[in-house]
Amino acid sequence: MITIKDVAKRAGVSASTVSRALSGKVPVDRETRDRVMEAVRALNYRPNVLAKGLKEGRTNTIGLIIPNICNPIFPAVARGVEDVARENGFTVVLCNTDEDMDMERSYVEKLQNRWVDGLIFATAREESEHILKLKQQAFPVVLVARHMGAAVDAVVVDNYSSSVEAVDYLIKTGHKKICIVVGDRDLMLYRERFEGYRHALESAGLPLYHAMVLDVSGRDDNGYDAIKSMLERGIIPDAIFATSDPRAIGAIRAIKDCGLRVPDDISVIGFDDLDISLYIDPPLTTVSQPLYEMGREAARKLINLINGDKDEKPQITIMETRLVKRKSVKQRL
Amino acid sequence: MITIKDVAKRAGVSASTVSRALSGKVPVDRETRDRVMEAVRALNYRPNVLAKGLKEGRTNTIGLIIPNICNPIFPAVARGVEDVARENGFTVVLCNTDEDMDMERSYVEKLQNRWVDGLIFATAREESEHILKLKQQAFPVVLVARHMGAAVDAVVVDNYSSSVEAVDYLIKTGHKKICIVVGDRDLMLYRERFEGYRHALESAGLPLYHAMVLDVSGRDDNGYDAIKSMLERGIIPDAIFATSDPRAIGAIRAIKDCGLRVPDDISVIGFDDLDISLYIDPPLTTVSQPLYEMGREAARKLINLINGDKDEKPQITIMETRLVKRKSVKQRL
DNA sequence: CTGAAAGCGCTTACAG
DNA sequence: CTGAAAGCGCTTACAG
Numbered sequence: 001m002i003t004i005k006d007v008a009k010r011a012g013v014s015a016s017t018v019s020r021a022l023s024g025k026v027p028v029d030r031e032t033r034d035r036v037m038e039a040v041r042a043l044n045y046r047p048n049v050l051a052k053g054l055k056e057g058r059t060n061t062i063g064l065i066i067p068n069i070c071n072p073i074f075p076a077v078a079r080g081v082e083d084v085a086r087e088n089g090f091t092v093v094l095c096n097t098d099e100d101m102d103m104e105r106s107y108v109e110k111l112q113n114r115w116v117d118g119l120i121f122a123t124a125r126e127e128s129e130h131i132l133k134l135k136q137q138a139f140p141v142v143l144v145a146r147h148m149g150a151a152v153d154a155v156v157v158d159n160y161s162s163s164v165e166a167v168d169y170l171i172k173t174g175h176k177k178i179c180i181v182v183g184d185r186d187l188m189l190y191r192e193r194f195e196g197y198r199h200a201l202e203s204a205g206l207p208l209y210h211a212m213v214l215d216v217s218g219r220d221d222n223g224y225d226a227i228k229s230m231l232e233r234g235i236i237p238d239a240i241f242a243t244s245d246p247r248a249i250g251a252i253r254a255i256k257d258c259g260l261r262v263p264d265d266i267s268v269i270g271f272d273d274l275d276i277s278l279y280i281d282p283p284l285t286t287v288s289q290p291l292y293e294m295g296r297e298a299a300r301k302l303i304n305l306i307n308g309d310k311d312e313k314p315q316i317t318i319m320e321t322r323l324v325k326r327k328s329v330k331q332r333l
Numbered sequence: 334m335i336t337i338k339d340v341a342k343r344a345g346v347s348a349s350t351v352s353r354a355l356s357g358k359v360p361v362d363r364e365t366r367d368r369v370m371e372a373v374r375a376l377n378y379r380p381n382v383l384a385k386g387l388k389e390g391r392t393n394t395i396g397l398i399i400p401n402i403c404n405p406i407f408p409a410v411a412r413g414v415e416d417v418a419r420e421n422g423f424t425v426v427l428c429n430t431d432e433d434m435d436m437e438r439s440y441v442e443k444l445q446n447r448w449v450d451g452l453i454f455a456t457a458r459e460e461s462e463h464i465l466k467l468k469q470q471a472f473p474v475v476l477v478a479r480h481m482g483a484a485v486d487a488v489v490v491d492n493y494s495s496s497v498e499a500v501d502y503l504i505k506t507g508h509k510k511i512c513i514v515v516g517d518r519d520l521m522l523y524r525e526r527f528e529g530y531r532h533a534l535e536s537a538g539l540p541l542y543h544a545m546v547l548d549v550s551g552r553d554d555n556g557y558d559a560i561k562s563m564l565e566r567g568i569i570p571d572a573i574f575a576t577s578d579p580r581a582i583g584a585i586r587a588i589k590d591c592g593l594r595v596p597d598d599i600s601v602i603g604f605d606d607l608d609i610s611l612y613i614d615p616p617l618t619t620v621s622q623p624l625y626e627m628g629r630e631a632a633r634k635l636i637n638l639i640n641g642d643k644d645e646k647p648q649i650t651i652m653e654t655r656l657v658k659r660k661s662v663k664q665r666l
Numbered sequence: 667c668t669g670a671a672a673g674c675g676c677t678t679a680c681a682g
Numbered sequence: 683c684t685g686a687a688a689g690c691g692c693t694t695a696c697a698g
Contacts, residue, residue: 003690004692052691091426276609337675
């Protein structure tokens with residue numbers, strides 16, 4: 001391996017000078033610098049990042065901790081994070097936890113050991129004290145897609161209002177028996193989406209049928225079975241609010257498999273606006289989350305934190321959602 | 334920050350002893366070790382990975398270089414890589430290049446500087462000399478999903494035979510006018526898939542209609558426009574072989590938008606078997622690639638390389654594909 | 667502007 | 683079994 005000493009020797013200067021010439025932060029004689037650069041090129045020298053990191057106390061790396069990159073909302077988030085990381089000279093370490101707290105803790109432990117200058121979590125839960133602990137130790141942390149109250153920076157969406165808007169739209173288009181497919185209510189975000197649903201129904205004076213509240217959790221549960229069995233029992237809503245696009249897709253399939261039509265018999269509205277949601281049949285009406293932008297914003301915040309704005313108060317950034325109207329909801333008279 | 338010296342002081346031993354007690358590779362007096370462990374716990378000491386890496390000349394990190402995590406074939410690959418990385422004490426750095434060679438080179442440059450013990454590329458092209466160069470420098474490299482001949486280890490699929498099988502199936506089910514939607518032919522994999530198509534047609538004595546060979550490249554081009562315009566010009570195949578599932582989905586949408594039905598008017602067969610392909614309408618018949626397993630296998634190979642099997646000859650591992658028959662292909666009399 | 671020295675936090679021969 | 687020392691490859695006060 002070529003080290004700074006090899007370059008120094010070839011350029012006939014000291015290692016210090018090579019370091020200074022390369023950093024550009026300190027004046028170096030023009031001619032000396034040229035000799036150094038020449039040697040760098042000739043030797044194809046690349047500074048050892050570990051040594052640099054050890055000396056400087058930072059690595060220009062951030063960790064991204066998500067449940068599972070195969071869950072289709074995360075690729076866009078990850079891409080957003082990586083793009084601004086790269087733009088700022090950072091690289092990103094990817095960690096899938098499957099929502100397993102022990103795995104997550106062991107990752108954190110590992111990454112915190114100077115591997116990483118900061119961490120973005122897409123896995124926060126109310127019981128994630130390890131994240132709070134990180135924050136207390138003044139370790140840069142930001143949350144994305146989920147938050148933990150005012151204690152730590154986060155980039156999220158207003159799940160409550162977005163759900164109100166979605167269900168309002170269903171109501172305005174003439175739906176009266178609205179089913180909800182809710183994800184894991186241990187997650188605040190699904191409780192918020194449920195509350196939005198409840199509120200919209202209540203405001204419109206519409207009943208909330210308990211048989212139409214379908215709780216669906218577990219990683220790969222898109223609600224297909226729950227919906228199918230509801231329909232088979234003769235409980236037929238005129239619309240379904242799915243709290244994620246995969247669940248909306250599951251709903252559509254279940255409806256079709258029961259011999260009913262979307263949206264003629266049952267309207268379906270989703271939440272996410274995944275790339276594919278435009279391409280399914282019918283194209284999905286859904287709440288669009290700016291996933292890529294959320295990733296970018298989270299990375300921006302984290303890098304600011306790393307670069308020193310540590311004493312600023314944590315802030316929750318709320319990103320705008322948008323109701324995208326396509327073909328899966330029908331105007332009923 | 335708590336260092337090994339703090340632990341040493343508290344335990345009343347030298348730093349060397351702490352290091353040895355922690356490593357477990359060298360005998361340490363039982364009582365001494367207990368004192369050390371106690372101090373480690375009391376101080377919540379975590380070794381600085383950079384210092385360790387600098388000393389040992391390895392970081393237990395691998396880099397994964399892919400075109401774009403938002404391309405739906407890559408999440409599963411990435412997950413496979415990360416899972417075996419984790420199982421072996423490695424972490425993975427994720428890099429999206431958008432197939433941009435300059436970006437890729439700059440990533441490689443950066444990661445090679447002792448950041449990373451080895452690299453997995455899902456971006457290889459024939460003209461990727463920088464990968465060959467890495468290999469020559471004995472830097473551990475493995476390719477996934479694409480290969481570069483016998484020079485470097487790779488984990489791939491037999492694109493040619495898989496395509497022959499897919500098109501044969503179309504032929505056996507009575508299709509005679511088979512259109513192909515081909516991806517970027519600068520990529521060997523698409524040339525291979527095209528050759529498979531050509532061969533299957535030829536063997537069956539079926540004509541290859543040039544107007545039914547749709548070249549479609551560019552990142553987000555799923556072929557929708559090309560197919561739609563072909564159909565509008567009155568060129569109506571009885572089947573479409575799409576060289577990727579997103580292109581199959583694009584095809585289905587184009588067909589429906591032209592007022593035709595899948596598979597009654599036109600059958601569609603894909604290539605990939607993405608998670609969503611089961612859920613679209615109709616469920617897609619497609620060539621299933623074991624993406625997750627390919628990721629795992631690539632990581633396994635890379636870790637072997639890192640751990641010293643450097644002098645073994647590079648090997649191309651061919652993973653099995655499987656034709657998954659669903660509803661998008663119709664048996665024609 | 668430049669060099670010699672110290673030090674970042676570890677690990678590991680070398681002695682004992 | 684254990685300690686003191688050297689060294690991994692950098693950067694940066696400290697002198698000059």
